[in-house]
Amino acid sequence: MTGGQIRAAGRAEPEEAVLFSPLARSLAATTPFVGPEAIERETGVRFRARLGANESVFGPSPAVLEAVAEAAARSWAYGDPEQHDLKVALARHLGLAPANVTVGEGIDGLFGHLVHLATQPGDAVLTSFGAYPTFNYHVAGHGAALHTVPYRDDREDIDALLERARALKPKLLYFANPDNPTGSWHEAAAVERLVRETPAETILVLDEAYSDLAPASSLPPTSLLRPNLLRFRTFSKAYGMAGVRVGYAFGESEAVRQFDKVRNHFGVSRMAQAGAVAALADRAFLEDAIARIVAARDRLSAIARDAGLRPLSSATNFVAIDCGRDGAFAKAVLDGVIRRGVFIRKPAVPPLDRLIRVTVGREEELALFAEVLGETLRELG
Amino acid sequence: MTGGQIRAAGRAEPEEAVLFSPLARSLAATTPFVGPEAIERETGVRFRARLGANESVFGPSPAVLEAVAEAAARSWAYGDPEQHDLKVALARHLGLAPANVTVGEGIDGLFGHLVHLATQPGDAVLTSFGAYPTFNYHVAGHGAALHTVPYRDDREDIDALLERARALKPKLLYFANPDNPTGSWHEAAAVERLVRETPAETILVLDEAYSDLAPASSLPPTSLLRPNLLRFRTFSKAYGMAGVRVGYAFGESEAVRQFDKVRNHFGVSRMAQAGAVAALADRAFLEDAIARIVAARDRLSAIARDAGLRPLSSATNFVAIDCGRDGAFAKAVLDGVIRRGVFIRKPAVPPLDRLIRVTVGREEELALFAEVLGETLRELG
Numbered sequence: 001m002t003g004g005q006i007r008a009a010g011r012a013e014p015e016e017a018v019l020f021s022p023l024a025r026s027l028a029a030t031t032p033f034v035g036p037e038a039i040e041r042e043t044g045v046r047f048r049a050r051l052g053a054n055e056s057v058f059g060p061s062p063a064v065l066e067a068v069a070e071a072a073a074r075s076w077a078y079g080d081p082e083q084h085d086l087k088v089a090l091a092r093h094l095g096l097a098p099a100n101v102t103v104g105e106g107i108d109g110l111f112g113h114l115v116h117l118a119t120q121p122g123d124a125v126l127t128s129f130g131a132y133p134t135f136n137y138h139v140a141g142h143g144a145a146l147h148t149v150p151y152r153d154d155r156e157d158i159d160a161l162l163e164r165a166r167a168l169k170p171k172l173l174y175f176a177n178p179d180n181p182t183g184s185w186h187e188a189a190a191v192e193r194l195v196r197e198t199p200a201e202t203i204l205v206l207d208e209a210y211s212d213l214a215p216a217s218s219l220p221p222t223s224l225l226r227p228n229l230l231r232f233r234t235f236s237k238a239y240g241m242a243g244v245r246v247g248y249a250f251g252e253s254e255a256v257r258q259f260d261k262v263r264n265h266f267g268v269s270r271m272a273q274a275g276a277v278a279a280l281a282d283r284a285f286l287e288d289a290i291a292r293i294v295a296a297r298d299r300l301s302a303i304a305r306d307a308g309l310r311p312l313s314s315a316t317n318f319v320a321i322d323c324g325r326d327g328a329f330a331k332a333v334l335d336g337v338i339r340r341g342v343f344i345r346k347p348a349v350p351p352l353d354r355l356i357r358v359t360v361g362r363e364e365e366l367a368l369f370a371e372v373l374g375e376t377l378r379e380l381g
Numbered sequence: 382m383t384g385g386q387i388r389a390a391g392r393a394e395p396e397e398a399v400l401f402s403p404l405a406r407s408l409a410a411t412t413p414f415v416g417p418e419a420i421e422r423e424t425g426v427r428f429r430a431r432l433g434a435n436e437s438v439f440g441p442s443p444a445v446l447e448a449v450a451e452a453a454a455r456s457w458a459y460g461d462p463e464q465h466d467l468k469v470a471l472a473r474h475l476g477l478a479p480a481n482v483t484v485g486e487g488i489d490g491l492f493g494h495l496v497h498l499a500t501q502p503g504d505a506v507l508t509s510f511g512a513y514p515t516f517n518y519h520v521a522g523h524g525a526a527l528h529t530v531p532y533r534d535d536r537e538d539i540d541a542l543l544e545r546a547r548a549l550k551p552k553l554l555y556f557a558n559p560d561n562p563t564g565s566w567h568e569a570a571a572v573e574r575l576v577r578e579t580p581a582e583t584i585l586v587l588d589e590a591y592s593d594l595a596p597a598s599s600l601p602p603t604s605l606l607r608p609n610l611l612r613f614r615t616f617s618k619a620y621g622m623a624g625v626r627v628g629y630a631f632g633e634s635e636a637v638r639q640f641d642k643v644r645n646h647f648g649v650s651r652m653a654q655a656g657a658v659a660a661l662a663d664r665a666f667l668e669d670a671i672a673r674i675v676a677a678r679d680r681l682s683a684i685a686r687d688a689g690l691r692p693l694s695s696a697t698n699f700v701a702i703d704c705g706r707d708g709a710f711a712k713a714v715l716d717g718v719i720r721r722g723v724f725i726r727k728p729a730v731p732p733l734d735r736l737i738r739v740t741v742g743r744e745e746e747l748a749l750f751a752e753v754l755g756e757t758l759r760e761l762g
Contacts, residue, residue: 017581200398243651270624
């Protein structure tokens with residue numbers, strides 16, 4: 001055991017030395033979203049339906065699989081670190097220039113870079129209480145100070161966010177439209193007011209992960225660019241490519257260019273780049289997937305109502321279902337559904353914690369959810 | 382143009398506001414390694430051989446492609462954020478526990494996280510002058526102060542690194558074994574001395590990207606663990622999976638656990654995780670690839686000698702070739718080879734800048750390199 005010999009070889013015990021930064025030492029090792037695989041390993045439950053991670057069972061497109069297979073065979077070579085072809089395709093898709101687009105390992109990866117670029121330890125960041133945990137994880141990871149305003153009627157509260165932002169002048173203001181975990185949305189005019197009234201010192205982080213599934217009336221035009229606005233979209237939701245890992249941000253080129261100072265240049269794989277290009281080109285597949293998701297969303301809402309629960313209106317690929325009582329009751333519903341083999345999730349903090357969050361699926365998966373939800377509610381009385 | 386209207390809608394010009402952190406504003410947007418695709422786009426040259434990025438034309442294994450295709454079809458779902466199966470396979474491969482291993486979007490991605498975890502702005506980091514640029518890029522990206530010691534006889538200078546480390550007590554000490562860009566290596570006993578004598582306050586970043594291609598005598602046992610040692614390996618080199626994006630670090634669990642505080646949990650794609658598991662299982666393919674790489678390395682060295690140049694001994698999948706004169710001459714050689722359609726690279730800083738760096742390839746690619754190298758040298762006289 002060379003390791004043991006070396007360790008015993010005489011100098012101060014290394015455990016006494018201070019390794020890693022004070023910030024790093026203060027952080028908890030954590031996973032913002034525990035995966036269904038981990039739940040299966042821990043509980044022994046074998047999930048029969050995976051309706052908890054807001055993925056799309058309807059994707060990816062066969063054209064994506066073809067492009068990915070072709071790229072896989074050439075994956076002895078690094079992907080293009082400038083992501084040229086994908087940026088050109090995205091720019092065309094958005095009606096912008098390639099310099100207005102940056103691509104990363106999912107929106108999550110881009111959020112990590114953005115917090116890195118925009119904040120110093122102690123800087124203020126503003127979001128809604130109960131909004132996207134992975135954004136908060138990166139804020140904590142960079143030692144910035146997270147401030148929150150409450151949701152109002154299960155929607156992000158633009159007035160309250162702006163009021164707090166005017167006082168706080170945060171470095172970042174996070175806003176998701178449509179929203180996760182509620183599925184709610186604001187109309188474009190309201191979002192444009194948020195853009196307009198966000199303090200000039202604050203970067204508005206407009207998370208549009210679910211934009212493909214939202215009413216057109218809710219989306220400001222892609223031409224809405226400002227120095228302090230970055231908009232984030234992904235191939236993980238409507239395109240059904242969550243496991244491929246590709247998201248992007250767009251905005252004014254000077255803001256977008258900042259990512260080139262800290263990003264992992266080869267981080268978006270050759271397969272991801274080729275797959276995303278193919279996905280953008282297969283408009284028919286996307287439209288069909290969206291239609292299926294919207295139909296499944298209606299069906300899921302009906303299932304909730306039939307069970308005596310209240311589904312929230314959704315502009316996403318999931319439905320937040322109000323269990324009608326407190327967080328403990330909703331947690332019991334969640335646990336019962338999970339124990340019966342259907343993976344779903346729920347918000348953790350009040351008042352959203354009375355909701356469960358169920359991703360759409362195929363008819364057989366939704367029927368299974370209906371069945372186990374019914375059993376669970378009967379059990380809970 | 383909604384964007385224009387909104388911008389004109391009356392408040393201080395946003396350009397006046399200070400966005401992004403002082404550190405971010407001080408950094409240059411850059412690509413540590415300009416890709417061959419970018420060179421093709423800029424020069425109009427169409428590369429006939431890609432021998433510049435230390436990839437392996439011999440991979441990936443057919444078993445990897447099969448696993449990737451299977452994972453692609455299931456890529457509507459996020460990959461396991463705990464990377465359980467891959468960590469278990471790596472732990473078995475290394476003779477360690479899964480808690481000793483963390484997986485990331487290539488070693489580059491892990492380096493970004495490590496610098497984030499280990500340094501505060503202004504903290505000292507030590508490396509060799511001319512060593513891996515992407516590590517330096519991340520050091521700059523976090524505002525740490527990079528200190529260097531010169532190479533000595535085209536190898537990293539362990540004595541000089543240790544002497545400087547004792548004085549400087551850097552947060553990180555970067556050391557690659559085998560080394561890039563020289564291809565040189567140290568024997569295990571020397572590396573173990575470096576491990577032993579690295580100050581207890583300093584994390585030794587042991588980059589073993591090329592370890593699969595190195596003599597066994599150069600590698601300390603994987604059981605060599607210390608609180609301040611992290612070792613980095615990859616599927617990008619011998620396994621031929623550069624474009625897939627998967628690298629890993631191993632070390633004492635307490636050091637490895639730190640990555641769980643800042644990493645991008647879904648960053649390693651479902652295909653990458655499945656592909657890497659399959660790659661580890663296909664030992665025969667790896668051994669065959671290594672044999673081919675070693676043979677091609679010998680052939681490449683012979684080509685250099687035949688051209689009147691001096692190939693450095695290499696324990697990697699590339700050969701650094703001493704062009705025998707100054708950096709300007711080596712740059713002219715590089716340019717001539719590139720202009721003739723063979724992508725190679727060269728170190729940027731003296732005294733290594735008199736080298737060109739050529740990755741191994743198939744016989745036809747090496748023959749093409751021999752041909753264009755000869756033409757270039759004749760042209761340069």
